Amino acid sequence: MKDVASAAGVALKTVSRVVNGEPGVHPATAERVRAAIDALGYSRNESARMLRRGRTATVGLVIEDIADPFYSGLGRAVEQVAIDHGCLLLSGSSGEDPARERELVRTFCARRVDGLIVVPAGDDHSYLRPELDAGTPAVFVDRPPGPGIDVDTVLCDNAGGAERAVGHLLSYGHRRIAFLGDSPSIFTAAERLAGYRRALGGLFDERLVVMRPPGLGGVRADLERLLGGEAPPTAVFTGNGRLTVATLRALAGRRLALVGFDDFELADLLSPGVTVVAQDPAGLGRVATERLFSRLRGDRGPAQHMQLPVRLIPRGSGELPPE
Amino acid sequence: MKDVASAAGVALKTVSRVVNGEPGVHPATAERVRAAIDALGYSRNESARMLRRGRTATVGLVIEDIADPFYSGLGRAVEQVAIDHGCLLLSGSSGEDPARERELVRTFCARRVDGLIVVPAGDDHSYLRPELDAGTPAVFVDRPPGPGIDVDTVLCDNAGGAERAVGHLLSYGHRRIAFLGDSPSIFTAAERLAGYRRALGGLFDERLVVMRPPGLGGVRADLERLLGGEAPPTAVFTGNGRLTVATLRALAGRRLALVGFDDFELADLLSPGVTVVAQDPAGLGRVATERLFSRLRGDRGPAQHMQLPVRLIPRGSGELPPE
DNA sequence: GTGAAAGCGCTAACAT
DNA sequence: ATGTTAGCGCTTTCAC
Numbered sequence: 001m002k003d004v005a006s007a008a009g010v011a012l013k014t015v016s017r018v019v020n021g022e023p024g025v026h027p028a029t030a031e032r033v034r035a036a037i038d039a040l041g042y043s044r045n046e047s048a049r050m051l052r053r054g055r056t057a058t059v060g061l062v063i064e065d066i067a068d069p070f071y072s073g074l075g076r077a078v079e080q081v082a083i084d085h086g087c088l089l090l091s092g093s094s095g096e097d098p099a100r101e102r103e104l105v106r107t108f109c110a111r112r113v114d115g116l117i118v119v120p121a122g123d124d125h126s127y128l129r130p131e132l133d134a135g136t137p138a139v140f141v142d143r144p145p146g147p148g149i150d151v152d153t154v155l156c157d158n159a160g161g162a163e164r165a166v167g168h169l170l171s172y173g174h175r176r177i178a179f180l181g182d183s184p185s186i187f188t189a190a191e192r193l194a195g196y197r198r199a200l201g202g203l204f205d206e207r208l209v210v211m212r213p214p215g216l217g218g219v220r221a222d223l224e225r226l227l228g229g230e231a232p233p234t235a236v237f238t239g240n241g242r243l244t245v246a247t248l249r250a251l252a253g254r255r256l257a258l259v260g261f262d263d264f265e266l267a268d269l270l271s272p273g274v275t276v277v278a279q280d281p282a283g284l285g286r287v288a289t290e291r292l293f294s295r296l297r298g299d300r301g302p303a304q305h306m307q308l309p310v311r312l313i314p315r316g317s318g319e320l321p322p323e
Numbered sequence: 324m325k326d327v328a329s330a331a332g333v334a335l336k337t338v339s340r341v342v343n344g345e346p347g348v349h350p351a352t353a354e355r356v357r358a359a360i361d362a363l364g365y366s367r368n369e370s371a372r373m374l375r376r377g378r379t380a381t382v383g384l385v386i387e388d389i390a391d392p393f394y395s396g397l398g399r400a401v402e403q404v405a406i407d408h409g410c411l412l413l414s415g416s417s418g419e420d421p422a423r424e425r426e427l428v429r430t431f432c433a434r435r436v437d438g439l440i441v442v443p444a445g446d447d448h449s450y451l452r453p454e455l456d457a458g459t460p461a462v463f464v465d466r467p468p469g470p471g472i473d474v475d476t477v478l479c480d481n482a483g484g485a486e487r488a489v490g491h492l493l494s495y496g497h498r499r500i501a502f503l504g505d506s507p508s509i510f511t512a513a514e515r516l517a518g519y520r521r522a523l524g525g526l527f528d529e530r531l532v533v534m535r536p537p538g539l540g541g542v543r544a545d546l547e548r549l550l551g552g553e554a555p556p557t558a559v560f561t562g563n564g565r566l567t568v569a570t571l572r573a574l575a576g577r578r579l580a581l582v583g584f585d586d587f588e589l590a591d592l593l594s595p596g597v598t599v600v601a602q603d604p605a606g607l608g609r610v611a612t613e614r615l616f617s618r619l620r621g622d623r624g625p626a627q628h629m630q631l632p633v634r635l636i637p638r639g640s641g642e643l644p645p646e
Numbered sequence: 647g648t649g650a651a652a653g654c655g656c657t658a659a660c661a662t
Numbered sequence: 663a664t665g666t667t668a669g670c671g672c673t674t675t676c677a678c
Contacts, residue, residue, distance in 0.1 A: 011664065012656085013658095016656070026664085044655090045374070045654090047434065047435055047654090047655080048656040051368075051370045051656075051671065052657045052670050053658090058413075066389065066395055066399050066402065067392075067396050069390075072389050072390050072391075075389055076389050076390035079389065079415065088431075091412060092402065092406070092412065111370065112370055130364045245589065248592055264589075265588070266571075266588075266589045268572075269571055324671065325671085333649085334648065335671090335673095336649060337648060367672080370670090371671035372673075374654050374655065374670090374673095376673070
């Protein structure tokens with residue numbers, strides 16, 4: 001920049017004005033400066049700019065795993081909104097590990113990101129208190145923060161969706177409906193269990209509920225046990241996309257009514273097509289990031305808690321009759 | 324930091340030493356400093372550190388679309404290697420738009436990323452010359468840079484894979500094998516066409532080749548035209564994952580032998596299972612990023628051009644006999 | 647073992 | 663319309 005200034009025969013500040021498109025520079029001078037910039041291949045050092053301005057034009061995104069289609073769809077939407085606001089995205093995967101989540105948030109904050117979008121892995125977020133107090137806004141997506149942290153949240157209607165899924169199966173005559181859910185420590189899994197239970201009412205039978213992390217081996221064994229027992233289920237409700245896929249693999253062609261939470265590519269091409277309760281991952285990301293930017297624009301109102309609707313997509317597997 | 328120093332009754336430099344774990348600080352002093360840090364909730368300002376050190380501990384990743392499973396798998400691997408080296412990831416999607424690719428690279432360079440991993444969208448990368456000369460290493464993945472830019476590349480064996488795919492269909496008795504590829508301006512599409520052609524030799528018939536961007540409408544029409552013509556193909560080779568899926572949708576259950584380039588989730592659950600030539604997206608990302616870090620470690624050798632193998636996974640659709 | 651001073655490259659505030 | 667000065671928060675260099 002110093003070089004550009006002397007090459008153009010102006011002061012530093014004038015170069016700064018030209019680079020930032022600030023008014024009050026004579027067109028001829030501006031032209032001279034631009035020529036010097038091109039000749040020297042100068043580009044503004046954003047590190048210095050950030051330091052001086054106190055803003056980094058960066059949003060930090062902590063998600064579970066960018067390679068998971070649900071989260072990559074969410075991430076893409078976050079990226080798009082960030083770019084629309086002139087910000088770049090610093091991202092990291094927590095891999096469902098609270099310590100890693102915390103480490104990522106810490107690192108992002110040390111880099112002074114302007115704001116955070118977090119899909120939390122843990123349930124203690126007291127470590128965020130200082131950052132929030134220091135004015136770094138955070139929006140939690142897909143899952144809420146632990147107790148005592150009152151930030152904006154954007155969730156989907158987990159319980160309602162589960163209720164719809166199970167209601168759908170009930171309406172097709174099923175009375176024994178199993179639930180294969182993720183670990184109950186995960187917020188969404190617990191919510192979906194609650195919706196499942198609410199829909200079943202008196203039909204609820206805890207022997208038909210299995211909750212544990214996905215993994216084909218486990219799902220296969222669980223399914224064999226359920227189907228081999230006395231009074232086996234005639235339908236199954238799977239609590240997330242990975243469990244749905246694992247269940248389809250484990251079923252290996254056996255016909256069993258199934259509704260899954262989360263839509264996934266090719267669900268329509270399987271036979272039968274897989275009936276799902278579809279969330280809108282991109283919508284979650286978009287709404288959350290817009291919320292973040294309205295905080296960055298100065299919104300100091302109380303924390304907002306938004307819930308996005310889900311929709312049931314019948315494709316065949318959820319409309320199979322009992323036995 | 325100033326506050327920490329005065330709270331602990333030491334100089335700035337001593338705080339700096341403690342924060343960075345540099346030797347030469349009395350344990351008692353260090354303890355006092357650490358106490359002050361905790362009390363004040365201090366955390367090092369990385370922007371300032373970056374400015375001073377000239378290194379940002381950040382890798383820039385430019386890909387086509389983070390929501391595409393191929394690229395999100397690649398991105399995850401890049402992230403992992405970056406983290407293993409203490410770096411964070413700044414990422415952006417180009418959406419197959421050369422201008423956007425260039426803009427992302429420019430922005431990343433202005434932020435002084437230590438290095439770049441690029442899946443290029445365009446074929447003119449002369450804009451990278453100044454950055455490369457300035458010492459910012461770049462590794463191109465999945466597709467090579469345009470002419471005149473000699474950087475490390477990590478590609479997969481596109482032509483060889485296509486040859487394998489078509490050879491597989493030939494060995495099952497097919498003689499009229501169509502190729503549905505992406506736009507020929509895309510490097511991988513052109514390479515796969517070359518492999519297809521090489522495998523067919525004298526059987527090559529340009530009327531069986533359609534190359535254009537994916538999109539269900541187009542694929543459906545192309546397929547109808549191919550299958551409705553005189554001497555229709557008995558098999559089809561699809562040039563990437565999206566085209567494979569679009570083709571499966573367009574086929575809507577009609578049996579036609581098919582081998583696709585790129586593996587995808589659930590390919591094994593369709594009936595018949597979809598035979599594919601599988602790339603290793605995570606491998607591409609990992610190898611490329613390791614290459615980048617060896618450059619950052621000071622490797623000044625000539626540009627390396629790596630090629631990762633692909634493997635054919637027979638699942639049924641590629642083993643269907645003609646008609 | 648510890649500290650003082652200079653400066654990374656930029657922008658904000660205040661001249662001119 | 664343009665320039666000068668100070669300083670963002672840190673690390674580096676060199677002195678103690």
